[in-house]
Structure formats: structure tokens, C-alpha cells
Amino acid sequence: MSHLYDxxxxxxxxxxxxxxxxxxxxxxxxxxxxxxxxxFKGIFYTGTWPEYWAxxxxxxxxxxxxxxxxxxxxxxxxxxxGVMVGPCVKCAPQYDYELGSGFERFGKEATxxxxxxxxxxxxxxxxxxxxxxxxxxPIEPVLLDESLELACNELRDKLFKIHGSTVDEQEAIEGLMxxxxxxxxxxxxxxxxxxxxxxxxxxxxxxxxxxTDWDWYTGQLNKDExxxxxxxxxxxxxxxxxxxRVRELVEFGRRAFIYGxxxxx
Ligand SMILES: [Zn+2]
Numbered sequence: 001m002s003h004l005y006d007x008x009x010x011x012x013x014x015x016x017x018x019x020x021x022x023x024x025x026x027x028x029x030x031x032x033x034x035x036x037x038x039x040f041k042g043i044f045y046t047g048t049w050p051e052y053w054a055x056x057x058x059x060x061x062x063x064x065x066x067x068x069x070x071x072x073x074x075x076x077x078x079x080x081x082g083v084m085v086g087p088c089v090k091c092a093p094q095y096d097y098e099l100g101s102g103f104e105r106f107g108k109e110a111t112x113x114x115x116x117x118x119x120x121x122x123x124x125x126x127x128x129x130x131x132x133x134x135x136x137x138p139i140e141p142v143l144l145d146e147s148l149e150l151a152c153n154e155l156r157d158k159l160f161k162i163h164g165s166t167v168d169e170q171e172a173i174e175g176l177m178x179x180x181x182x183x184x185x186x187x188x189x190x191x192x193x194x195x196x197x198x199x200x201x202x203x204x205x206x207x208x209x210x211x212t213d214w215d216w217y218t219g220q221l222n223k224d225e226x227x228x229x230x231x232x233x234x235x236x237x238x239x240x241x242x243x244x245r246v247r248e249l250v251e252f253g254r255r256a257f258i259y260g261x262x263x264x265x
Contacts, residue, residue, distance in 0.1 A: 024171035029138035077103035
């Protein structure tokens with residue numbers, strides 16, 4: 001028997017027995033309103049690891065054995081205190097190098113030069129604003145203010161009456177409560193408590209609340225107004241340039257990956 005999947009039994013189990021309806025697909029954990037990390041299909045990812053990459057590699061990575069759900073090296077090399085911070089060096093091209101050049105061994109990123117340019121480190125990408133010393137398994141938020149704690153419990157009960165039935169919906173409520181309680185500023189918590197009941201059922205499921213426009217989700221802002229939050233022209237242009245650059249890198253990286261060529265020259 002291969003030991004490749006020792007640490008990722010969730011995927012195999014799901015393939016053999018079907019999706020376990022008693023386990024939520026996503027669990028989100030927050031720190032002062034920001035996503036600190038999330039659990040997807042049994043694997044913890046740092047909050048800035050794009051959810052679409054976690055999902056995409058879970059579903060399609062099985063073909064190449066890439067991503068932490070399928071690759072043991074990703075888990076061993078690219079995690080810190082049990083949370084994924086980057087892929088391994090072999091899998092990095094499958095993420096279009098958006099998550100760095102990949103970790104060649106535990107905690108050590110590969111130095112990769114493509115087309116004369118250095119592939120950026122995770123510390124210049126999704127880990128740029130993350131304090132590495134705070135990475136670790138999530139801690140449930142604790143409120144010190146008794147009246148806030150009571151208001152939160154009351155809200156939780158009401159949300160369960162409105163939304164809670166399936167495991168994912170119940171987790172959505174627990175996740176929303178973690179988000180609300182995560183704020184350092186009690187005023188922020190009170191505002192969220194006051195408007196959380198306005199969130200429609202259709203917007204509860206599998207939600208990363210740190211990535212949402214709260215006022216729009218609670219119907220306190222109409223959709224036209226929310227366009228004010230769109231990117232400026234200059235921002236669009238800089239995004240377009242960086243996407244083009246990433247596409248070039250990917251094309252080059254894929255060729256090197258497929259033919260096993262020496263990418264560094
Ligand atoms: Zn890997």
C-alpha cells in the first residue's frame with residue numbers, strides 16, 4: 001500500500017464512500033474581521049490562500065497528484081503549524097505560480113528564475129501581510145463583555161431558527177458568529193449583531209464573511225451603490241499587466257514542467 005495518502009484520508013474516503021454530509025465543506029476562522037485560516041475538505045489553508053485554488057486543486061489535482069489533497073510533499077513542505085502556506089515545488093506550476101515558486105523542503109522555498117525573472121516568494125504574495133508567528137490552528141473567539149456574549153447567543157439562536165437545517169447551513173451560522181465575535185472593537189460587533197438578521201437565506205451558505213461587502217449582503221446598500229467599491233481604471237490596468245505576466249510565466253513553466261527541462265537555464 002502506498003503511504004502517499006496517509007495524511008489526506010479525507011479525499012480518498014470521499015471517493016470511496018461519497019461525500020460525508022455530516023462534515024461541512026468549508027469552515028472559516030477570523031481575526032478582527034479578517035480571514036485567518038479556513039478548513040476545506042479536511043485541510044487547513046492560510047486565509048489568503050485563494051478559495052478557488054483550494055477547490056480547483058481538490059477537484060482537478062487528482063489527475064496530476066497535485067495540491068495538498070493529493071500530494072504529501074505539499075503537506076510536509078508547504079505547511080506551517082498545520083496550516084498550508086504554499087504548494088511544494090513540483091505542484092507550484094499547477095497554481096500558475098500564483099502561490100510562489102513552491103517549497104522544496106519544509107519551510108524552504110525554491111529559488112526559481114523564469115525568463116530572467118525571479119518567481120516571487122510567498123512573502124511577496126499571499127503571505128505578505130501575514131504575521132508568520134500567528135499562524136496555527138484556529139482558536140475560537142472569546143468575548144469578555146457579558147452583554148455582548150448574551151446578544152451573540154441570542155442572535156445565534158435566531159439565526160438557527162431562520163437558516164439552520166443542513167450541516168453546511170449550521171456551519172454557515174457558526175462561521176458567521178465567529179466572524180462577528182472576532183472584531184476587536186465592541187462597536188463593530190454590536191453593528192454586526194444589529195444587522196445580521198437581514199442576511200437572506202440565499203447568501204448564508206459557505207460564506208467567507210471577510211471577503212463580502214457586509215452592507216450589501218444585509219441589504220443596507222443597494223447594488224448600484226456597491227459599484228463604488230469597484231477598482232479604479234489605474235488599478236484595472238495594473239491587474240491586467242500582472243495577469244498577463246502570470247500567463248507568460250505559466251506558459252513557460254508548463255513547457256518546462258512537461259518536458260522536464262531545466263527551467264533555471
Ligand atoms: Zn505538491
